[in-house]
Amino acid sequence: MVKETEIKLRANRDTLAALRDHPLLKKRNKSGWERRELFNQYFDTPERDLAQAKVALRLRRDGEQFIQTLKTRGQSVAGLSERNEWDWYLSKAKLDAKKLDDSCWPASLAELDKKQLKPLFTTDFVRQRAEIAWGRGKARVVIEAALDLGQVVAGDQQEEICELELELRQGEPAALLELASELAADLPLMPCDISKAERGYRLFDAGSYALNLPAPQLGAEMSLDDAFAAQAWHLLGNSQRLAEQYRFNGHWRLLGDWLEQLIDLRALLGSLGQAAPRTSSSDLRQRLDDLLQDWRPRLLAGQQDEAVRQNAPALFAAELDDTRWGQFSLHASRWLLARSWTTERNSRGNRQGAAPLGNWLPTLVAEEGAALQLKRYQQQPEDLGEQLPRIERLLAWLRPARAVLEVAEVDRLYGELNKLHLLAQQPLDEEQRQLRASQAQILQSLKAWKTLVR
Numbered sequence: 394m395v396k397e398t399e400i401k402l403r404a405n406r407d408t409l410a411a412l413r414d415h416p417l418l419k420k421r422n423k424s425g426w427e428r429r430e431l432f433n434q435y436f437d438t439p440e441r442d443l444a445q446a447k448v449a450l451r452l453r454r455d456g457e458q459f460i461q462t463l464k465t466r467g468q469s470v471a472g473l474s475e476r477n478e479w480d481w482y483l484s485k486a487k488l489d490a491k492k493l494d495d496s497c498w499p500a501s502l503a504e505l506d507k508k509q510l511k512p513l514f515t516t517d518f519v520r521q522r523a524e525i526a527w528g529r530g531k532a533r534v535v536i537e538a539a540l541d542l543g544q545v546v547a548g549d550q551q552e553e554i555c556e557l558e559l560e561l562r563q564g565e566p567a568a569l570l571e572l573a574s575e576l577a578a579d580l581p582l583m584p585c586d587i588s589k590a591e592r593g594y595r596l597f598d599a600g601s602y603a604l605n606l607p608a609p610q611l612g613a614e615m616s617l618d619d620a621f622a623a624q625a626w627h628l629l630g631n632s633q634r635l636a637e638q639y640r641f642n643g644h645w646r647l648l649g650d651w652l653e654q655l656i657d658l659r660a661l662l663g664s665l666g667q668a669a670p671r672t673s674s675s676d677l678r679q680r681l682d683d684l685l686q687d688w689r690p691r692l693l694a695g696q697q698d699e700a701v702r703q704n705a706p707a708l709f710a711a712e713l714d715d716t717r718w719g720q721f722s723l724h725a726s727r728w729l730l731a732r733s734w735t736t737e738r739n740s741r742g743n744r745q746g747a748a749p750l751g752n753w754l755p756t757l758v759a760e761e762g763a764a765l766q767l768k769r770y771q772q773q774p775e776d777l778g779e780q781l782p783r784i785e786r787l788l789a790w791l792r793p794a795r796a797v798l799e800v801a802e803v804d805r806l807y808g809e810l811n812k813l814h815l816l817a818q819q820p821l822d823e824e825q826r827q828l829r830a831s832q833a834q835i836l837q838s839l840k841a842w843k844t845l846v847r
Contacts, residue, residue: 399560402582424524438509449590514593518543534564577719613751613797623693643706660789667742669734762846768835774829806841
């Protein structure tokens, strides 16, 4: 078994061609480009038992070699993936079920009759591969760069494979993100952790592609730094998966979900006070603000205008053909991996970052809730929109972590605040004025609100 650490970057054909001749890769290319044709058949049961267990089983023909591979999903965070992988070289193009023993086969599939395993779909592509190496400080980095162009074929359906795959052979995972960021500086590259196997399953069933990563468990004793990192990684990873699925099928709801991840991430960045000095996050916040400035009005307009919804997929495709989304995603991943918000803060900021979430969150709610001035907006509901950033900071933490607040009816508090947030974004008319004023009054009257906001 080997552990595979890699990052996949969706590209277009022009970008793939440009990567082969990219000055950075040319300078560090130690092997030259090797061209291989790879023919791959994936296996599963009719009930998709392997897919449900997050396992991929593949038989590959590489020239005259036949290679059977079993992969587990492992950990995948914001495009950077770690998977366990087992390879067996076979003498013929026939699956050898005897290789799938207890040393690699998941315990959850122990009772599976392996005779049920049948070919399901193929991923055939041309791979241009090179060894990229350089010195990083005192360490040496070796990365295999693969330019893949081909097709996933499942029955009568197919999807193009066009991607750059960077696999770490030697060095730290941060080196993968650094190289990807340098390449994405002038080429449209979209971090995307969807595997070729997932693409095949998605052609059979669009709902098989998980839109959200498993939510982190935020506990009261967890430090603020760790809680922030867990939630920020989660939001960034979700945003990348939602971007990929919206690119694939153009469903309007997915675009709204994608934007919600970015709004929550921006709110988190603004919520930490001295635990995250503004200078440490200024570049990341600006990149987020630029995205939100363009896409937030489009989402709001699309709630009322069918033409806006119909035009949105083309606008999103143009976004992905630009460098902005890839640059933001990779910059955010590097920032989180390095925990950059901790590097420039003072001793008070260090104490705040180390504080238990269960102690820090009630203070945040108390301070932001008091500054929200709900009584004022019962009288002046037309001005509620100016409080959107504050409301969103509260929601960004209450959404995943409200269980750490030891107050009654905290779920209702979250629900009523979410209603106020939705109203604050709607076009204002007399009915909306009354609804805003009424909702502000409801929120202020809650026992949980009175307990937390004094």
